[in-house]
Amino acid sequence: TSATPDTSAAAGQEVAALADIPVGGSIDATIGGEPVLVAQPTAGEVVAFSAICTHQGCVVAAAGDRFECPCHGSVFDAATGDVLQGPAPDPLPSVPVSVEGDRVVAG
Template identity: 40%
Template sequence: MDNLPSPAPRCGLSSPVTRRAVLGGVASAGAVAGLSACADPSTVAASSTPVSPAPGGEGTVAATTAELPVGSSKSVKIGKRTYLLFRPAETTVLAYRAVCTHAGCEVSVGEGEFVCHCHGSHFTRESGEVTAGPARGPLEKFPAEISGEDVLVYL
Protein backbone atom coordinates (compact mmCIF):
# COMPACT_ATOMS: atom_id res chain seq x y z
CA MET A 1 0.00 0.00 0.00
CA ASP A 2 2.89 2.36 0.58
CA ASN A 3 3.71 2.23 -3.10
CA LEU A 4 0.39 3.70 -4.25
CA PRO A 5 0.60 7.16 -5.79
CA SER A 6 -1.11 9.99 -3.91
CA PRO A 7 -4.21 11.48 -5.55
CA ALA A 8 -3.56 14.37 -7.89
CA PRO A 9 -4.72 17.86 -6.88
CA ARG A 10 -7.98 18.94 -8.49
CA CYS A 11 -9.49 22.26 -9.55
CA GLY A 12 -6.29 24.21 -9.06
CA LEU A 13 -6.00 23.29 -5.38
CA SER A 14 -2.54 22.77 -3.99
CA SER A 15 -3.60 19.72 -2.00
CA PRO A 16 -5.93 16.89 -2.89
CA VAL A 17 -9.62 17.21 -2.00
CA THR A 18 -10.50 14.45 0.40
CA ARG A 19 -13.84 12.86 1.00
CA ARG A 20 -13.67 14.07 4.61
CA ALA A 21 -13.24 17.70 3.44
CA VAL A 22 -16.21 17.46 1.07
CA LEU A 23 -18.47 15.91 3.72
CA GLY A 24 -17.36 18.47 6.29
CA GLY A 25 -18.23 21.30 3.90
CA VAL A 26 -21.66 19.83 3.18
CA ALA A 27 -22.35 19.43 6.93
CA SER A 28 -21.27 23.03 7.59
CA ALA A 29 -23.54 24.37 4.86
CA GLY A 30 -26.47 22.39 6.31
CA ALA A 31 -25.79 23.73 9.79
CA VAL A 32 -25.75 27.34 8.52
CA ALA A 33 -29.03 26.80 6.67
CA GLY A 34 -30.60 25.19 9.75
CA LEU A 35 -29.51 27.97 12.09
CA SER A 36 -30.76 30.68 9.76
CA ALA A 37 -34.23 29.11 10.04
CA CYS A 38 -33.97 29.65 13.81
CA ALA A 39 -33.38 33.39 13.50
CA ASP A 40 -34.96 35.61 16.13
CA PRO A 41 -38.54 36.21 14.89
CA SER A 42 -38.61 39.66 16.49
CA THR A 43 -36.20 40.89 13.84
CA VAL A 44 -38.41 39.48 11.13
CA ALA A 45 -41.59 40.83 12.72
CA ALA A 46 -40.12 44.30 13.11
CA SER A 47 -39.31 44.53 9.42
CA SER A 48 -42.56 42.97 8.22
CA THR A 49 -45.07 44.63 10.54
CA PRO A 50 -48.21 45.19 8.49
CA VAL A 51 -49.21 48.79 7.90
CA SER A 52 -52.90 49.58 8.18
CA PRO A 53 -54.36 50.56 4.84
CA ALA A 54 -56.51 53.65 4.68
CA PRO A 55 -60.26 53.03 4.65
CA GLY A 56 -61.37 52.41 1.11
CA GLY A 57 -64.26 50.75 -0.63
CA GLU A 58 -67.22 49.75 1.45
CA GLY A 59 -66.83 49.07 5.12
CA THR A 60 -68.51 46.14 6.82
CA VAL A 61 -70.79 46.95 9.74
CA ALA A 62 -69.20 45.14 12.68
CA ALA A 63 -71.20 46.65 15.55
CA THR A 64 -73.19 49.69 16.58
CA THR A 65 -71.93 52.51 18.78
CA ALA A 66 -74.43 51.36 21.43
CA GLU A 67 -72.75 47.91 21.46
CA LEU A 68 -69.28 49.48 21.68
CA PRO A 69 -69.30 52.38 24.16
CA VAL A 70 -66.23 54.61 24.53
CA GLY A 71 -63.45 52.76 26.39
CA SER A 72 -64.82 49.29 25.64
CA SER A 73 -63.69 46.34 23.54
CA LYS A 74 -65.69 43.74 21.69
CA SER A 75 -65.07 40.55 19.77
CA VAL A 76 -67.09 40.28 16.54
CA LYS A 77 -67.49 37.69 13.80
CA ILE A 78 -67.37 38.97 10.22
CA GLY A 79 -67.82 36.15 7.77
CA LYS A 80 -65.77 33.23 9.08
CA ARG A 81 -63.18 35.39 10.86
CA THR A 82 -63.13 36.99 14.29
CA TYR A 83 -62.03 40.59 14.86
CA LEU A 84 -61.37 42.64 17.98
CA LEU A 85 -62.70 46.19 18.27
CA PHE A 86 -61.63 48.90 20.69
CA ARG A 87 -63.21 52.34 20.93
CA PRO A 88 -60.74 54.68 22.68
CA ALA A 89 -62.70 57.88 21.96
CA GLU A 90 -66.11 59.06 20.80
CA THR A 91 -65.09 59.21 17.12
CA THR A 92 -62.31 56.62 17.03
CA VAL A 93 -62.40 52.84 16.70
CA LEU A 94 -59.56 50.36 16.20
CA ALA A 95 -59.90 46.90 14.65
CA TYR A 96 -57.57 43.87 14.76
CA ARG A 97 -57.75 40.30 13.50
CA ALA A 98 -58.21 38.04 16.53
CA VAL A 99 -55.34 35.72 15.61
CA CYS A 100 -52.29 35.45 17.86
CA THR A 101 -49.02 36.12 16.08
CA HIS A 102 -47.34 33.31 18.05
CA ALA A 103 -49.21 30.15 17.07
CA GLY A 104 -52.41 31.31 15.38
CA CYS A 105 -54.76 30.75 18.33
CA GLU A 106 -57.80 32.99 18.72
CA VAL A 107 -57.27 36.12 20.81
CA SER A 108 -60.10 37.38 23.00
CA VAL A 109 -61.06 40.46 24.96
CA GLY A 110 -59.46 40.53 28.40
CA GLU A 111 -59.49 42.98 31.29
CA GLY A 112 -58.19 46.16 29.61
CA GLU A 113 -56.24 44.21 26.96
CA PHE A 114 -56.48 41.42 24.39
CA VAL A 115 -55.38 37.94 25.53
CA CYS A 116 -54.40 34.68 23.87
CA HIS A 117 -55.32 31.90 26.25
CA CYS A 118 -53.32 29.23 24.39
CA HIS A 119 -49.87 30.39 25.51
CA GLY A 120 -50.47 33.57 27.52
CA SER A 121 -49.66 36.35 25.06
CA HIS A 122 -51.16 39.78 25.82
CA PHE A 123 -51.70 42.70 23.43
CA THR A 124 -52.59 46.37 23.96
CA ARG A 125 -55.97 47.57 22.83
CA GLU A 126 -54.43 50.89 21.72
CA SER A 127 -51.93 49.48 19.20
CA GLY A 128 -52.18 45.68 19.13
CA GLU A 129 -48.54 45.49 20.28
CA VAL A 130 -47.37 42.58 22.41
CA THR A 131 -47.06 43.28 26.16
CA ALA A 132 -46.36 39.67 27.20
CA GLY A 133 -45.05 36.80 25.06
CA PRO A 134 -44.39 34.34 23.60
CA ALA A 135 -45.89 36.32 20.68
CA ARG A 136 -43.39 38.81 19.26
CA GLY A 137 -45.40 40.64 16.61
CA PRO A 138 -48.45 42.90 16.89
CA LEU A 139 -51.96 41.85 15.96
CA GLU A 140 -52.91 42.48 12.33
CA LYS A 141 -54.66 45.86 12.19
CA PHE A 142 -57.51 46.90 9.90
CA PRO A 143 -58.88 50.35 9.13
CA ALA A 144 -62.11 51.12 10.95
CA GLU A 145 -64.32 54.11 11.58
CA ILE A 146 -67.56 55.24 13.10
CA SER A 147 -70.21 56.30 10.61
CA GLY A 148 -73.38 57.54 12.28
CA GLU A 149 -74.38 54.75 14.65
CA ASP A 150 -72.36 52.06 12.85
CA VAL A 151 -68.84 50.80 13.53
CA LEU A 152 -67.32 49.96 10.14
CA VAL A 153 -64.31 47.75 9.47
CA TYR A 154 -62.57 47.82 6.08
CA LEU A 155 -61.39 44.33 5.17
Protein backbone atom coordinates in the same frame (compact mmCIF):
# COMPACT_ATOMS: atom_id res chain seq x y z
CA THR B 1 -47.04 34.09 10.76
CA SER B 2 -49.12 37.22 11.02
CA ALA B 3 -50.44 37.99 7.56
CA THR B 4 -53.11 40.64 7.68
CA PRO B 5 -56.48 39.07 6.87
CA ASP B 6 -58.02 40.30 3.65
CA THR B 7 -61.28 41.85 4.78
CA SER B 8 -61.68 44.10 1.73
CA ALA B 9 -64.61 42.08 0.38
CA ALA B 10 -66.51 42.95 3.55
CA ALA B 11 -66.02 46.70 3.17
CA GLY B 12 -69.09 48.63 4.26
CA GLN B 13 -70.57 45.75 6.25
CA GLU B 14 -71.60 46.52 9.81
CA VAL B 15 -69.14 45.16 12.37
CA ALA B 16 -70.86 46.41 15.51
CA ALA B 17 -73.05 49.15 16.85
CA LEU B 18 -70.83 51.91 18.20
CA ALA B 19 -72.78 51.82 21.47
CA ASP B 20 -71.89 48.15 21.97
CA ILE B 21 -68.17 48.92 22.29
CA PRO B 22 -67.29 50.30 25.73
CA VAL B 23 -65.23 53.49 25.69
CA GLY B 24 -61.82 52.34 26.92
CA GLY B 25 -62.80 48.75 26.18
CA SER B 26 -63.20 46.22 23.40
CA ILE B 27 -65.35 43.46 21.94
CA ASP B 28 -64.96 40.31 19.89
CA ALA B 29 -66.42 40.49 16.38
CA THR B 30 -65.98 39.16 12.87
CA ILE B 31 -65.35 40.80 9.51
CA GLY B 32 -65.97 38.67 6.44
CA GLY B 33 -65.82 35.58 8.62
CA GLU B 34 -62.44 36.52 10.12
CA PRO B 35 -62.27 36.91 13.90
CA VAL B 36 -61.38 40.45 14.85
CA LEU B 37 -61.13 42.57 17.98
CA VAL B 38 -62.70 46.02 18.01
CA ALA B 39 -61.76 48.66 20.58
CA GLN B 40 -62.84 52.21 21.33
CA PRO B 41 -59.82 53.74 23.13
CA THR B 42 -61.49 57.15 23.32
CA ALA B 43 -65.08 58.12 22.52
CA GLY B 44 -65.70 57.91 18.78
CA GLU B 45 -62.22 56.54 17.99
CA VAL B 46 -62.56 52.92 16.89
CA VAL B 47 -59.73 50.56 15.95
CA ALA B 48 -59.77 46.90 14.95
CA PHE B 49 -57.23 44.11 14.79
CA SER B 50 -57.00 40.54 13.60
CA ALA B 51 -57.81 38.21 16.50
CA ILE B 52 -55.40 35.56 15.23
CA CYS B 53 -52.55 35.35 17.71
CA THR B 54 -49.14 36.02 16.20
CA HIS B 55 -47.69 33.20 18.32
CA GLN B 56 -49.42 30.04 17.12
CA GLY B 57 -52.71 31.23 15.70
CA CYS B 58 -55.21 30.86 18.54
CA VAL B 59 -58.15 33.26 18.61
CA VAL B 60 -57.39 36.14 20.98
CA ALA B 61 -60.22 37.44 23.20
CA ALA B 62 -61.26 40.97 24.07
CA ALA B 63 -60.59 41.79 27.75
CA GLY B 64 -61.34 45.45 28.33
CA ASP B 65 -58.32 47.59 27.45
CA ARG B 66 -56.36 44.46 26.58
CA PHE B 67 -56.64 41.44 24.37
CA GLU B 68 -55.72 38.07 25.88
CA CYS B 69 -54.72 34.86 24.15
CA PRO B 70 -56.14 31.78 25.90
CA CYS B 71 -53.45 29.43 24.63
CA HIS B 72 -50.15 30.63 26.12
CA GLY B 73 -51.01 33.88 27.86
CA SER B 74 -49.98 36.55 25.39
CA VAL B 75 -51.48 39.96 26.13
CA PHE B 76 -51.93 42.80 23.63
CA ASP B 77 -52.80 46.48 24.04
CA ALA B 78 -56.38 47.01 22.80
CA ALA B 79 -55.61 50.52 21.52
CA THR B 80 -52.58 49.59 19.43
CA GLY B 81 -52.42 45.81 19.08
CA ASP B 82 -48.92 45.91 20.54
CA VAL B 83 -47.59 42.99 22.55
CA LEU B 84 -47.69 43.69 26.30
CA GLN B 85 -46.71 40.16 27.29
CA GLY B 86 -45.31 37.30 25.18
CA PRO B 87 -44.73 34.74 23.90
CA ALA B 88 -46.39 36.44 20.89
CA PRO B 89 -43.55 37.93 18.81
CA ASP B 90 -45.48 40.57 16.88
CA PRO B 91 -48.39 42.98 17.29
CA LEU B 92 -51.85 41.97 16.07
CA PRO B 93 -52.30 43.29 12.51
CA SER B 94 -54.60 46.27 12.18
CA VAL B 95 -57.86 45.83 10.25
CA PRO B 96 -59.51 48.88 8.65
CA VAL B 97 -62.83 50.01 10.13
CA SER B 98 -64.64 53.30 10.21
CA VAL B 99 -67.46 54.91 12.15
CA GLU B 100 -70.60 55.81 10.20
CA GLY B 101 -73.11 57.43 12.47
CA ASP B 102 -73.91 54.95 15.22
CA ARG B 103 -72.35 52.02 13.38
CA VAL B 104 -68.86 50.64 12.95
CA VAL B 105 -68.31 49.32 9.43
CA ALA B 106 -65.52 47.39 7.74
CA GLY B 107 -63.16 49.31 5.50
